[in-house]
Amino acid sequence: MHVGRRRALALFLILIFAAVGRVQDARADAFTDALAGFAKDSYSDTIAAVEKVSATGDPRAAAVLRALAEGNLQVRKSDQAIVYTREEGGKTLGTEAASGKELGEIKTDDYDQVRVNNRVRSAVQAALGTFNLVHPDTRQRIDAARALFKNPNAANIPLLLKSLEKETDPAAKAAKELALAASRLMSDKQEERLAGIAHLKTAGDSEVRDLLLRVAGQAEKGSPIHTAATEAVASMDAQLRLARNAEIFFQGLSLGSVLLLAAIGLAITFGVMGVINMAHGEMVMLGAYTTFVVQQIIRTWSPELMEVSVLIAVPLAFLVSGAVGVGLERGVIRHLYGRPIETLLMTWGVSMILQQAVRTAFGPTNREVVSPSWMSGTMEIASGIALTQNRVVIILFGLLVFAIVIFITQKTWFGLQMRAVTQNRAMAASMGIRTGRVDAMTFGLGSGIAGMAGVALAQIDNVSPNLGQGYIVDSFMVVVFGGVGNLLGLLLGSSILGVINKFLEPFAGAVLGKIFVLVAIIVFIQFRPRGLFALKGRAAEA
Amino acid sequence: MSARLNQSLGRALVSGARPYILAVIVILALLPLLNLAVPPSSPFYLPDFAIKLIGKWLCFAILALAIDLVWGYVGILSLGHGAFFALGGYAMGMYLMRAIGDRGHYKNPLLPDFMVFLNWKELPWYWHGFDNFLFALLMVLLIPGLLAFVFGWLAFRSRITGVYLSIITQAMTFALMLAFFRNDMGFGGNNGLTDFKDILGFNLHTDGTRAGLYWASLAMLIATFLLCRWVVGSKLGRVLTAVRDAESRVRFLGYSVTNYKLFAFVLSAMIAGVAGALYVPQVGIINPSEFSPAASIEAVIWVAVGGRGSLVGAILGAFAVNGAKSWLTSYAPELWLFILGGIFVAVTLFLPRGIVGLFGQKSDGPRISKPSLANLSKMLGTVPPAPKEQRP
Amino acid sequence: MNKPSQPVLYLDDVTVSFDGFKALNGLSFVVEPGELRTIIGPNGAGKTTMMDVITGKTRPDKGTAFFKGVHDLTKLDEETIANLGIGRKFQRPTVFDNHTVSENLELALKADRRAFRTLFARIGAAQNERIEAVMEQIGLAERARDLAGSLSHGQRQWLEIGMLLMQDPELLLVDEPVAGMTDHETEQTAALLKQIAGARSVVVVEHDMEFVRALATKVTVLHEGSVLSEGTVDHVQNDPKVIEVYLGR
């Protein structure tokens, strides 16, 4: 949180305190009474207490509710007093809810936690929503409005109307309007309810649809409310269908980007150098584990860098996998040029060793890789079309990596040497190119790119020793489908496969869809043995 | 034909290293007697664990022969031979399932347990006939053969060679694995086919039946070995090796390379199917993981370790790798992947001709040419064969 | 059916292009029965592509190609064309290294090419004699049991020619038969080819002008995918167009 925001928050709290300070005494008893409900150890009583506490409008309520949602509200065993706690430097610090008295470090054994489940949590969210509607942080205001939308209550209408007057942020405004419309639905006045439906109709959200259906279900058939709600749902459906297709397309691109990332390193080691690297998946895995290690170090030494940990991991993963690749090439693969099948078998052995090495070093269980906030959640690009942010980032990352590879192979001196060596080794050597070094660098490049892919895949998949195995068949298929040695074909091929797969999935199911795609590739290769974009002509036949 | 077969049998058994082979065969044939005829208290008693284990390796050796036939002699590296093995296994498994009859958990005389369980009311059409052992045997040959024929016809006709072929065979077995994992396919999904009771009326859980299956596998291995030997020794075999070494030359000599490859591929698939059919009653389970690409790659590794292009090598490789794996997973359970992985790396680096290279046996395998980038792409097939231009 | 006047090979207006590059550009070319013809031309003139078209490896974009006037070569595949009686020797000698010399010849022997037949095939006395005879002819009789991989470059060239003879073709396409040969070997090869022609038609592609002169045949000069000049060696050597192409750059 920025300093400015923090200051604004403090100001906000002071203002609230000042505003309600005058009535505090009168309400203090109500607040303390309400707190007693938390001691009863039943979810229904807890919820009743939540409602009572928030109804008091007491400024202390927000802290209590927040603590409750986080599971930090405790009942002192000795006198049933309600205390909320926070963790600081490994200590548990307590504050008495009623008096606001700081208790310092407390012994958790003396307390019973007020138990929370989903039901309590939604009640708390709704209650907190009323407090946070005027919060200085936009994110908080939006969340508050979402909470009120999800727990619509006609009682919130005046509150929402009032906060809307001062709302400047468009996103927060939209969220509040939606919450207002939902709250209106719950009113007992018919015109309010119809107005609510009229506004909700314009939103293409599946949750709105759900709400409208609930309203329609409760209303009498043929009543104006029922008719209006049903019509609204019908008009939304057309839009939702369009949105769904757009989303499927996006999901296909996203799957395509995963395929692209998994395969692009292979396109270099296999496509350019002709090494059948069965340990390619393990290079990806090493990249994923690098991310894990980077995050571990950051967590220990400088947690504030967590948001950019993934960005730090990308070059490191490149270096780690690249170094392993160079080692592999210098150590063994260079002895096997001209014996492609042997490299297949040998790298299979290497892949076994790498897997077991990682299993020994990091344990066989999954490792946790945290997503930074800019890779979490969804972004709504149009009404009803919500894209998950991590997928968007991965698509962009895939394109970036692709562009880098194109740049390196086409525009740099190294790329030129690389192409020279793969096309005519003897000639390149005679021109003074150190072919051995170029081989090692090329293999290192392919492996390093695979490592970078691992950073991205760690965001959506298991980080386990088996990570790489899941991608190896797909990667080879994509490279072959796109056309060996053809990077543009790889880009297009992976996108096509991803999109086809995703459009098939709703009809055929995940498994049959995938089987169909595999069979289609097998058949496709019969007709275009050289992939989508094949080099034609004599050069290709030599 | 029989004269020729006898001749090749004689050739196989007499010349060169043949006395050793003969001795090994005799020892292998006598092993079950140490289990059957020797009392368990005797130091010479062989637990049936060993019989089952070697019986399993015998089946793997047959699979290795099948792979060597196409890879070692025709140059087709199939990374999907596990599919043919598994299909043969499933065909046998279906017979064994039907043979359970009403002795399953749900006592349904017609439907296997897993179908009862999925609320299936009648037997799917493709399960009919498998109550007949001979029909099942026919399917053991026909199903892998048919798949190999269709797949091979498509692939060889379009002149897909080298790594391209390897990768699409891998895709084939992967697709089949996904398909067989589906419970809706009617092959028992992930659990596969299990709970077998008996084969041809003999209880599978007795020493006698085990010895019988063991001998059947041994006999089949010898028969397959002789068959392969005869094929590679014939003029057809010489054409096949010629295809491996210079495919286009063979074509310009007027041979239909497609047909020759197809012949070898289908024959090899059928042999693999037979191996699978013998394997299933011995291990008692067939599950879709037999279709996994890793299983197929492993089988190729047996051949590479033993010595590609040598029939004896393929058998040796299957025994050596599986023996090492069985032993290491028990005695070095945390390290065996390092050791086995290391062996694969070492073999490719130091023993390009595999174990038979050690013993100085002349392999029929292609000599390893000097690394030269000029022919690299050709060998790889990374610059793929020219597709046949569209006909007018 | 095969009237004497009917040319063995008839190419007309054959065009082949690869990604816009025209390897053959309206090539027309005729070979008469029993003729020995030499083709020369700079690199990229389309010599190999022309052979590819004749043997069914490459399909032309347009144009016609007939063998003995009746077989449309643009519609047949390599094996069929080979079985019709067109044999081809590659630029790089291609023999089966892991087979012996006699096995190489046996494989080339004119016989039933169907897979099942070859499984049960045995070599008869007559066929053995023929193999022996060809081995004599190409001078490899003593090396009959040696692997082809152990032969010298020149011997491999001869073995490949020997394999062509075993096929008993009516038309032989021979791509650079004397590349890498000693002078003595070159002379022998020229003699061999002359001996072969007459009963069959032979088309030789060669760079070596000495060798071309030694063959003393009609010469066709290819340039940029079409015929530049045709005639005797002296004729084409004095053709200004040819001089320009060879010397002008």
Place this chain on the structure above:
Amino acid sequence: MLQLTRRAALAGLLAGTVLAGSPAWAQDTIKVGVLHSLSGTMAISETTLKDTVLMLVDEQNKKGGLLGKKLEAVVVDPASNWPLFAEKARELIQVHKVAVVFGCWTSVSRKSVLPVFEELNGLLFYPVQYEGEESSRNVFYTGAAPNQQAIPAVEYLMSKDGGEAKRWVLLGTDYVYPRTTNKILRAFLKSKGVADADIMEEYTPFGHSDWQTIVRRVKQFASQGKKTAVVSTINGDANVPFYKELGNQGIKATDIPVVAFSVGEEELAGIDTKPLLGHLAAWNYFQSVKNPTNAAFVSKWKGFIKNPKRVTNDPMEAHVIGFQMWVQAVQQAGSTNVDAVRQAMYGQKVKSPSGYDIVMHPNHHLSKPVMIGEIKADGQFEIVWQTKGPIVAEAWSPHIAENKGKVANWQYPWVCGNCTSPKFK
């Protein structure tokens, strides 16, 4: 020389393989077989169980062993390969002469070894929740049967506290455990008046990693005006991408709760759990259970594995119960003889980390408490509901029509795992 050593090494390797078949001499220890995959796809779950057994053996030896002998763990790696499981089981029993085997995770591995244990009269403790429909003389099932996990979880979600779910998504990996569980659940839901249209059943392959479409469909299914809950029987590896996708598509537990039967503390250790707050799991044990037995177990585990961050989970607890019961049964029988131990197992009682007295029943299954936990931000579970006491496992679910009248009882007069009338009358 080099040639020679190479040959010798190879010969040694081969000889060693054959020698593996020779009988083991040492008889002064009691051998305990550990049959858990240490490599391959299942290593991720099973390695922990191997360590658990090693810890238990270690602990027992510190207490002076069993019947005056030391225990010796024999660890093998069946490498997630099902035929290899059968081979290793046979090897453990025949070659290593183990007294008992703790092992297996997947149903298929259990199915693969079952004939071996029955033929050789071995003893297997199987620690994982499974589909039921089985009761073998030679296997003790220490994990949950469907009635000890699935049905209570659904009942909870139907209750007021659970959010009164009306529509159900049954999501599972396509294998026998999810299929059976969902078959039972469907029958149960129908008996509670849920219409077929309000149930969505969907299966995915093993290791499914792209959940975009399915999560999207769940969202859509949930937008029909009724509270919707997801019952997940997704297995192993596929869970991490599934939960990541849930989190990213913003499905909060307060909107659509997901209750899982295969996700425990160990699986959550690989996920950032903050977005998953409030999603549920049903087990017979959670690490967060508060009682002295559990506190001792958790600290013992952390000490043994030398990592304070490692967690405990339900299958581990099952091994703890199974091992303790086996030790007690051996002591009672005074022998490790399988038949004697088996007889002594019935009615054996253990104070388990779940805080209850767990009893082995003659159907070879346990009575266990059912707990429902909500995921907390720290990767642990907040127990939001639990049964009053342990529930007896049903080997044969009454919700499956074919099971009518089936009894699993290995004591006189039934002596049978799958009978409709006693063997002895």
